[in-house]
Amino acid sequence: MFACVRGRKSSREKILDAAAELVSEIGSGRLTLDAVAERSGLSKGGLLYNFPTKEALLQAMIQRLIDQVTSEKEALRQRAEPGPNLEARLCTQTLLNMCGGKMKDVATGMLAASSENPRLLEPVRETVKQTLEQLKTTSEDVDASLLAWLAVEGIRSMEMHDISPFSEEDRERVVQAVGRLLSKGIAA
Structure with a gap:
């Protein structure tokens, strides 16, 4: 019995998947x-049991994005090479890995939703604040870590809004420079 149940998605997961698909398609x-x-293939009552309001659903979608980024970062940690500025290297690589595709569409939709309800982004603000503090306290070269993080966040933001002027070659040059900066530091 457990083998059958284990492979099935929960109602909550089905709802979040369906909502993410819809946000990607229609905003x-x-x-x-x-x-x-x-x-999602569920009744409205089943949906309301899990998410009594649209705001609750949007909050759960944002938390899911945060959780996915955290999971990706931890997966990278398992394979990471030791060396300087590990947290900054993990953070920047995670952001670069998650820039495109479906996550971009969902993140863009969540950003649009936050224009109507800025409180939706409170968990994101808290995560960004924690990331900044972690970079400040764990980096061997805090300046390099902060510059690298800001550069990658800038790339990610421009790509999310489809306003990036960078060619693939230019983007790769920036990514390589970030890697050098974090592995050697500014004073290299």
Whole structure:
């Protein structure tokens, strides 16, 4: 019995998957609980049991994005080479790995939703604040770590909004420079 249950997604996961698909397709502003219930294959009552409001659903989607970034970072940690500025290297590589695809569409939709309700981004603000403090306290070269993080966040932000002027070659040059900066530091 456990083998069958283990492979099935929970109702909550189905709802979050359906909501992410819809946000990618139509944006968060046009997202409705009815559409999410239909897409997830659950009744509206089942959806409301898990997420009583659209805001609760959006908050869970944002938390899920944060959790995915954290999981990716921890997976990278298992394979990371020892060396200077480890947390900054993990943080920047995680952000670079998660820039595109479906995550970009969902993150963009969540950012749009936050324009109507800025409180939705409170968990993101807290995560960014914690990341900054972690970089300050764990980096061998704090300046290099902060510059690298800001450079990657800038790339990610421009790509998320489809305003990046960088060619693939230019982007790769910046990524390589970030890698050199973190492995050798500014004073190299």
